[in-house]
Amino acid sequence: MEFGYPPSAQRLRADVQAFLAERPPETWPHDAMDGGYGTGAYSFEFLRALGARGWIGLTWPSRWGGAGRPMIDQLALMEELALAGAPFGPLAGSDQWAQSLIREGNPTLQADLLPRIAAGEALAWQGYSEPDAGSDLLALTTRARRDGDEYRIDGHKIWSSEAGACTHGMVLARTTGVEEAGSRAGGLTMFVVPNDAPGLTLRPIVSLTGEVYHYEAFLDDVRVPAWRIMGRENEGFRELLKGLDRDRFWGRFCKPPALARQLSLLRRHVAADLAGQPAMARRLVELEAEVDATRLLFHRFGWLLDQGIPTPYESALYKTMADELGQRVANLALDLLGSDILLDGPGAPLGGAMRQLYLTSVGQTIAGGTSEVLRTTVATRGLGLPRNDAPPAGARGRHP
């Protein structure tokens, strides 16, 4: 076993540190806020700077303009950015979008989008959830029907992160009825819809932080050419599942290093008072240990993915652990700062970083799979426990 980064990744970390020393994270303009995933705010200027260094396409094959570097180098890049608190919000999503284009996209889509993604000029939002299809995604009702060389999409998506800051949406829609498809998982197709497509309206949802992270998307007879299908028609859900583990991995990989940074900020902020608060000092070291151990689990997860070893439960388990750990760190910040944690603007403790941590942590155990659903996934897929889809024979609820 070897837990450190290899020399190539160490060199990359040094390069990232030098890049950030040249222009520190706080000097880049923000275009959208930090949703608390550890990847910082959206800064298009920062993203373009990463693209100019070849760091967006770090692991892509060279035929797509990538550097062909190993995945472990990407871990080093992302972790270094998270430790520094850099505004690299869309980086992981860009890479995941590009990876699915490389894997499933048709040549027209690839030629259209990959160079723009590599340059930091194209970003995608996920149009999966709907008002009545959250944890039960297969209940979605958005429809797309063929009309010549086009599809016409009607539906309503919700909780699409940073959709207004992106250029395209990945919209999952039913193209074949459940009966004809043979299952709820069949008959769904993924479309790449440009944000400027006529009939697409995005409505920002102001979150409890006062910022906008999520959008509702209304699709009213949105016309999309057939070449904008990602992957195969009617196979959209299965293809979505293929990338789900990686999505969840990259969606939380930066959380532990970001929490390490936040604990470090917190420790410095309360250092003078800590000697008189032994219970708080104890909680700090306990959380530092948990963060370190959780970071190690994500390294293991990344290694498993890189090796092509199946990960039936890891994404569900580690995401839940990281999110709940973030809530415990946020609770410690609350106990140390009291109601000052809610202060914003000039004079806010730690520039409002703990406010952001505390408030966004509420949503972490909901977004991308609730902890309740994911624990069930761990139990059934990881531990082999029986599914409990139906009540036992003769069971009847007591309440009307």
Next chain:
Amino acid sequence: MDFALNDDQEQLVRAVARWVDRRWPAADPSSVPGRRAAWAELAANGWTGLLTPSSLAVLDAALVVETLAHGRCSLPVGPGGMIAPLVAAIIGLDADGRHNGPRADDGTDQLLCVVDGRDPAAAATTVARGLELADRVVVLAATAPPGTAASGWSLAGRQWWTAEVAAAGDEGWPGPAIEVAQDEGRTMLCRLAAPVPAGAWHRLDPAPGELAWLAGAVLGAAELVGLARAVLDSCVAYAGQRVQGGRPIGGHQAIQHRLADMLGAVERARYLTYAAAVDLAEAAPGFHPGQVVPSVHRAKALAARDCVAAIRSGHQVMGAIAYSAEHELHHLHKQAVVVASEHGDATRHWAALETAAAAR
């Protein structure tokens, strides 16, 4: 970055798992001769000699300890089989070969035990596991400098001492260790029968003393991980087969989620323990007194806190049957409670990290 065991380690784990699966059930855990015979087999396989002053194969040792615990082996292999011989070797007690390996011909000198981390003056009142099996006992003790307690707990600045005494009575030693905690006919803990004779103490260089103690902490974490894995496996099997209300209880989310949490606790402690083992082995060649290896403290503290909690949680999954003495869970639980306090309990390891953080 590589989370795979190498071929030798894979082979080692397989061999230990095979042994514990086939041979340990034949040993009577409540019989001293039975346990000594099992110990002799472990030693004959070379699994108790993995740590030497010149080669600290901590990960290999941790894998052996974890695998034995996972197979329900209750022998104190970490402190007794690995750390005690290491300490003995540091001060040259193994020069004549008395203390390593079995002596099948006369059954003596098969076992060494460690009473760890305490002040020499208190050693006589200290309890440890395995004393009832030991022919000779290695005591590892550390004296804190004045004022240390007030400023937080740490290894730094301690003077290290060791002594070797006979457990079964010989010159200057009055008799066998006193049994102080029993568990269904199994001896869990003993107390040294009398103070260590003053002339028996050897001053130990701080660096090897600290290293031995930290290695013991890693092995303790590994044993806790093995025990928690065993309990998790049992709980998952039970939840899958125990039917109530027409369905297996493992189909209920309340049970599923508890077991998912147990898995998370076990995995976190497990990989941190492996990382601690690697970190300590890497730190060993240039180790200096007072050097903090954070992952070691974190691993032992997290394992002591979370693995014991996971095992307690197992009682809730198993329900009333695991409240009975005939079920194995209470043996594993009690073993975990004992291991959690060996080579520093969670409180001491958290305190060591606090002291290190305050000094930064």
